[in-house]
Structures are given as C-alpha cells and as structure tokens.
Amino acid sequence: MNAIVFDKVWKEYGDHVVLEQINLEIETRSFVALVGPSGCGKTTFLRLLLGEERPTRGSILVEGVPLKAEPDADRGVVFQRYSVFPHLTVLGNVIIGREFEKAGALGRLFGRARKQAEDDARELLTAVGLAGQEAKYPAALSGGMQQRLALAQAIMRRPKVLLLDEPFGALDPGIRSDIHVLMRRIWNESSLTVVMVTHDLSEAFELGTRIIAFERPRNRPEELERYGVRLSADIPTPPPTAPALPKGATITKDIEIWPKKVAGSPGVLTRHGHSAPRS
Numbered sequence: 001m002n003a004i005v006f007d008k009v010w011k012e013y014g015d016h017v018v019l020e021q022i023n024l025e026i027e028t029r030s031f032v033a034l035v036g037p038s039g040c041g042k043t044t045f046l047r048l049l050l051g052e053e054r055p056t057r058g059s060i061l062v063e064g065v066p067l068k069a070e071p072d073a074d075r076g077v078v079f080q081r082y083s084v085f086p087h088l089t090v091l092g093n094v095i096i097g098r099e100f101e102k103a104g105a106l107g108r109l110f111g112r113a114r115k116q117a118e119d120d121a122r123e124l125l126t127a128v129g130l131a132g133q134e135a136k137y138p139a140a141l142s143g144g145m146q147q148r149l150a151l152a153q154a155i156m157r158r159p160k161v162l163l164l165d166e167p168f169g170a171l172d173p174g175i176r177s178d179i180h181v182l183m184r185r186i187w188n189e190s191s192l193t194v195v196m197v198t199h200d201l202s203e204a205f206e207l208g209t210r211i212i213a214f215e216r217p218r219n220r221p222e223e224l225e226r227y228g229v230r231l232s233a234d235i236p237t238p239p240p241t242a243p244a245l246p247k248g249a250t251i252t253k254d255i256e257i258w259p260k261k262v263a264g265s266p267g268v269l270t271r272h273g274h275s276a277p278r279s
C-alpha cells in the first residue's frame with residue numbers, strides 16, 4: 001500500500017507556479033529524502049503533506065484517503081528549529097504530543113491516561129538519550145538535544161508519516177552523525193514512513209531509501225514564476241555495505257528495511273511517468 005500519493009498536484013500562489021504537475025507514489029515505510037535548489041518548493045511540498053496548504057490542482061492521498069484539510073496526528077513534523085514549546089519542560093513537551101493526539105490542541109490528559117502518557121514520554125526520552133533532562137526547559141538544552149526532543153515529541157503522537165524539514169541542518173557534524181544513527185534506529189523500530197527535506201546530499205544518501213530531486217526544467221529569469229518545479233530524479237538507494245553501517249543498526253533489520261528497490265525504478269518517477277512540457 002502506498003502511504004502517500006500525489007496525483008497531478010500543482011501549487012500556485014497567484015501567477016507564481018511553485019509545483020507543477022507532481023505525480024509521486026511513496027510506499028509505506030520508505031524514507032524519502034527530498035533534495036533540490038533553494039526556493040524550489042521543498043517546504044511547500046511538505047506543507048501540502050502536512051495539510052497546512054491545499055493543492056491548487058490535483059489531489060493527495062494518505063493511505064488511500066484524501067488528505068484532511070487540517071494537520072492531524074497521522075502526520076508528525078520536525079522543523080530545523082522551533083519545533084518544541086519553550087514554556088514547557090522536556091517531559092511536558094513530549095506529553096503534549098499525546099495530548100494533541102488524544103484530546104485536541106486545547107485538551108489535557110488526566111488520571112490513568114496522564115500516567116500512561118508520562119510513562120511513555122519517559123521511555124521515549126530514554127530512547128532519544130534525554131533521560132534525566134525531564135525537568136529542564138528547552139532553552140537549557142543544546143541544539144542537538146532540542147532536535148532529539150522534537151523527534152520524541154513528534155513520535156509520541158504515533159504518526160503514520162513523519163515529515164522532517166531540514167531537521168538536522170543547524171547541527172554541527174559530530175552531533176549530526178549521532179542523530180542520524182538515532183533517526184535510523186527510530187525508523188527501524190517503527191512503521192513510520194518518513195519524508196525528509198535536506199540540503200545535504202550525503203545525509204540524503206545516508207538516511208534515505210529513496211532520493212527525490214526537484215528541479216525547475218526552465219530557468220530563464222522571465223519564466224521563473226510562470227513554471228514550477230518537477231520531479232527530476234527518483235533514485236532508490238542501495239543497501240549500505242556492512243562496514244558503513246552505523247553503530248546500533250543490525251544487519252537483519254537493514255535487510256528488512258533496505259530492500260534493493262523500495263519503489264519504482266531508477267528514472268521512472270510514477271505510474272503516470274513524466275508529463276509533457278507545457279509549450
């Protein structure tokens with residue numbers, strides 16, 4: 001089953017075409033890394049998936065159902081910065097993920113549900129290496145710790161699809177490689193479908209089971225807003241070789257979740273294929 005289907009999706013702001021006829025099918029449990037030049041529409045693509053924006057044409061299906069107009073618990077998101085609430089403690093930031101899921105944005109959990117949420121939050125904080133930090137506020141955490149907290153918060157909602165908008169872009173290289181290991185572990189151990197925007201090609205190839213590139217086919221300055229971007233490449237990544245496996249990932253699980261080909265064939269973007277260019 002496809003987790004996500006983009007069927008002839010366009011996004012325009014007035015006369016400015018940002019995304020032009022995007023056809024894309026993303027299989028459940030794939031880890032899609034989305035790359036492309038700055039300003040080409042990667043965040044717009046994620047915002048469509050999140051339900052924060054609506055396509056101007058075409059439709060988006062999540063697990064076979066048309067995307068709801070509002071963000072919901074099916075889709076979790078982590079941004080490069082500011083995904084966590086500064087006024088809540090570390091523990092509170094994770095619990096609120098469950099409160100959003102169970103009781104809506106203004107809801108609170110009480111009694112047994114609250115206790116269960118607290119237990120789950122502590123377990124998740126341990127999994128992301130933040131045990132012992134529960135009572136701190138985000139301002140007292142490093143950038144890497146804040147992003148780990150943001151991941152825990154998003155996962156607490158038990159989303160089907162996790163959307164990551166350059167989540168590790170602001171981290172320095174050492175921290176980034178640690179968090180890559182964590183990210184892969186989380187993904188191995190869950191049934192998440194992940195769509196991650198990144199500027200970093202090595203990150204895309206390290207984490208992605210599939211790399212999708214956005215490109216503007218026509219780049220003349222006078223045409224920049226008249227035509228949008230299209231998918232220009234769709235590359236299934238090969239399974240990593242044994243020596244390159246990061247610590248913590250097991251070969252068994254890698255075989256299971258790094259199939260040789262997760263979706264499509266190289267160069268074949270969708271069941272619809274490329275659309276003909278507009279004249």
Ligand SMILES: Nc1ncnc2c1ncn2[C@@H]1O[C@H](COP(=O)(O)OP(=O)(O)OP(=O)(O)O)[C@@H](O)[C@H]1O
Binds near residue numbers: 039041042
């Ligand atoms: N709400 C909006 N109204 C009008 N134009 C918008 C809006 N949101 C995005 N755009 C335009 O859409 C284009 C794509 O923006 P987007 O942020 O999706 O690009 P991006 O690929 O994520 O860029 P970057 O890599 O620099 O973050 C830009 O030209 C931007 O100005």
